[in-house]
Amino acid sequence: MERQINFLRERQMLCAICRHQWAVDLDWIDRWDQAKEMCPGCGTTCEHEDSPRVTVDASDVALVDGKVAQLSWYHTSTQPDWPTRDFDPAAEFTPEARMRMGGDKRFAQWAARQCVKALHVGTYEAAVHNMLRRICNQADQGRQFYLYRVHLKSSVVVRKDWLIDPSDFMGDVGLAEVCPPGVDVARYLNYHEDPGRISLALGREAIDCVQQVAIPLPDAWDDEWVRDAVASLDGASDTPAPAPGKLSRFLPPSSPRAVLGRELGASLANRLPVNLRGKFTWAITFAEGEDPKQWAQRTSNLCGLIEGPSRVLAALDEAEVRVV
Incomplete structure (x- = not known):
């Protein structure tokens, strides 16, 4: 549903x-x-x-216990096989990184906590917001993201009522803290991503299957905007020039092309809901030396996740169903 x-x-x-x-x-x-x-x-x-x-809207269908498992839920991740069957939080950490986290003992404690974390799913809007937040706050700019449509098992036991967002400052919550024995799914009021809507904390075993698409989609959402942006950027110099006056002591040189790219991105962001503009602007920052066409297409595609969600849902409809 x-x-x-x-x-x-x-x-x-x-x-x-x-x-x-x-x-x-x-x-x-x-x-x-x-x-x-x-x-x-x-x-x-x-x-x-x-x-x-x-606060929650009393008309939210996710408040009806029997509807929770019937709804489509969403998640964004850089993992191409989420939810990973054999999740190893320590796999990408070098010995040096482990030492920076306090040594082997503390690192092992951290890794153990990661393995018992609840998974989070929410609305489509919350999933897009989550991706933009990660790009801004967790250095995930440039990484490939995937959007997952999540289908729950029909037999899941849903915790009664709903919770205030139980996540810590990193967005983590222990599964046992919200899903006691005999409970598979806990509803909570999401304050940060699609504020006011219900999201779920759950274990991997509550998920029946997922569908996945790489985002943003490859086809430009707004071809006219892309053409105009590329033409403007191609006509601007890519030679960095120092900032004027006293600012030159504090700011690195920036080319007219990069400045124009930031202006074009900010203009596009102004078409979006006000609570997404800052994160969107950060996510599409034009970097020195970046190819104008690639930047414009990706920026338009990212905007399309918000302005044209029906295209994304259609792509998910065609995606393979993977049983978890």
Whole structure:
């Protein structure tokens, strides 16, 4: 069962002080984060420790216990075989990296914790948001990402009610912390990715099968934008020049082409929902020496994940079903 994808949908806010609940759009939340809005019930702003936060929408179908396993869930990862059957968190770490993490004993403790972490799945919107967050915050720019459509086993036992997002600052949560014996799936209110929607914490055994596509898709979402961007970039000099005035002491030289690339990227980002613009702009940063056509096509393709999700769902419909 697919849900309608809508990055711009309204969110529900709930005030912890006066218990007032109301619907807002993303622009309101952006102003709220800048202390330019207040609770309509009691006048509290975001600066108060008990200030209003997004809460679940009572009409969310994921709140119905019997519907959880019927819904399509999504996840983004750089792993081409997620969820990996024989996951080894230590595989990519050199002896030097292990020492930087505190030595063999502490590294072994860290690796053991990784093996008992819950997996996370959520809405399509949350999966795209997760990819952009990883590119910005976890040095995953340039890595190949994969979008997974996740189908749960019909027999899964869903924990009653829902939790406040239990993840730590790294986005991790121990499976046993949220899924006690006899429970396969826990619902939680996602504060960070597709805020206000339900995401799931679960174990690998709760997943029946997945479908996978490499993202972004290879065909440009907006051919006209690509043509115009390439023409503009080809006409700009790629010779770095120092920043003007006193800034030259602090900033590395930047070419007119790179500056124009950043401007074009920012202009495209302004077409997107306000809560995605910053991460999107970071993800598509034009680097010195980058090929204009490759950059423009990839940037357009990345934008298409947000503006044209039906194309992505169609690609997933054609993808092989892999039993987990």
